[in-house]
Amino acid sequence: MSTKKINGIHLEKMIKNGLMNLSLHIDEINRLNVFPVPDGDTGTNMYLTLENGVNYASTAEEAGTYLRTLSDGMLLGARGNSGVILSQFFKGFSTALAKCTWVGPGELRNGLIRGYKTAYESVVHPVEGTILSVTREGIELIRSSITRNSSIENILSMYIAQMKKTLSYTPEMLSVLKEAGVVDSGASGFILIIEGMLKCLYGEFIEADVKLKKEQKTPMLNLSMFDENSEFSDGYCTEFILQRMNDPKYKQSFSKQRFINALKTAGNSLVVIEDGKRVKVHIHTLSPAKVIAYAQQYGEFLTFKMDNMQVQHNEHDRLVEKVHKPLSIIAVVSGEGTKELFSSLGADVVIDGGETMNTSSQEFVEAIGSLDSDHIVILPDNPNIILAAQQAVKLSGKDNITVLPTKSFAQGYFALAMDVPDSDDIEYRVSQMRSGIENIMTLSQTVASRDYSFHEISCKKGDEIALLNGEIVCVHSDFIKSITDAMKIIEDIDDKETCVIFRGKDTDETDADLLSQAISELYPMMDIEIISAGQKIYHWILGIS
Secondary structure, eight states: OOOOOBOHHHHHHHHHHHHHHHHTTHHHHHTTOSSSSTTOOHHHHHHHHHHHHHHHOOOOSSHHHHHHHHHHHHHHHOBHHHHHHHHHHHHHHHHHTTTOSSBOHHHHHHHHHHHHHHHHHHOSSOOSSSHHHHHHHHHHTTGGGOOTTOOHHHHHHHHHHHHHHHHHHHHHHOHHHHHHTOOOHHHHHHHHHHHHHHHHHTTOOOOOOOOOOOSOOOOOOOGGGOOTTOOOOSOEEEEEEEEEOOSTTSOOOOOHHHHHHHHHTTEEEEEEEEETTEEEEEEEESOHHHHHHHHTTTEEEEEEEEEEHHHHHHHHTOOOOOOOEEEEEEEEEOSHHHHHHHHHTTOSEEEEOTTTTOOBHHHHHHHHHTOOEEEEEEEOOSGGGHHHHHHHHHHHTOSSEEEOOOOSHHHHHHHHHHOOTTOSOHHHHHHHHHHHHHTOEEEEEEEOSSOEEETTEEEOTTOEEEEETTEEEEEESSHHHHHHHHHHHSTTGGGOOEEEEEEOTTOOHHHHHHHHHHHHHHOTTOEEEEEEOOOSSOSEEEEEO
């Protein structure tokens, strides 16, 4: 075949095929994780991110129209660093083709270039040997070979071939990949997506039955929870995408801030995201008709969803009253014990990140929208979702949010412990929380999920391993020995005064007592606290200060 140009209908079929191709290899991509810890979720994160975009997107003949809605869905559904980078690539791709009805050789080339550049810009410290390198070299090393007579099939074939060549070099660019004997997982996942898109052009349509463990499920509506005698005070959760219209009968002088100010009078938990002439809105309101009437002055609804929140309130028998606060805190955790702990320490919204902390940008956006605060602090508590949190801040359109880059429950715990909730000085409170994470050493312990070798550290599947601030430092057959040996590596360990131990789901109190005793014998002056957190990936997480 020789396709010279494609439109939005073609792109939708191609990207769906790319998603299906990726779905066949999710476990394979996950296994490329270089760490011997069972949280390798790159394939899962990329799949869920692209799936959210595909489900969110609106079918359209115009390429730019389809890609814009695909990008919106991916930005909101982005999970993990790999998902955020993937969403940023498609954001750049969409931006470059925003005005295109058809995509020819030149437009495709420009889209692929803009895609990788936008992805690079989204990462504070870009690392070579990753998906960034592969997407960059994939197009830069073939761009001179693309002419107006090139077919879409030929361009994508060259693009894939060059990306695979660069992928084979990623272990030489990034030593951790070389030591582990693998190539970059994110780049591998991206190539699978593009391969699926190319297969679609050749008429090879992929079908797959994807069975992922869903962290969150939409509950069935229980109609018995609301009848003619029910109290109605929670209102409606109302979400829609408004297409602003050029017809003179609609108002043309749109101001996002004026729009926000008007909707504030109709409800709360308001989120307004403007993208060109489309506006995405989320609001909790007792009077949806007022919101609808105001919005319709500017255009018409592309999507509309409204749920009676009183049903959910009655079913769970709880009502959280929204109160204005000078500062509110959003924290991500895993495990019931940790959720209760962080709530008791002052976190206003506690997001359960599940086993692998795959919190999406959408979940952060919703959490932000649920708060009425002068300032908001987000504690991601995992390095893999810091980008998702930062992306959510941009999507929220608010400038009163600080993302403190906490990389573990331990850092989040100490940040909350250092907060001064009685102070009216927001800047001081944020600085106090920031200081709470600066001198914390995080020690994590689990069982190796695979054989691993890097520098002077090697382990076999099933070994007890200890990680210090994310780096494997000790391997032993006994979990206590792996932890205590790791503690000895900390240079100023004798000056540390506090050790908070988060006990995982698969541990028991007897083991906790034995661990506490072993640490006390080594460091008798250290104050030890054990918290039953219930996390699943790591058996033990220690915050040492």
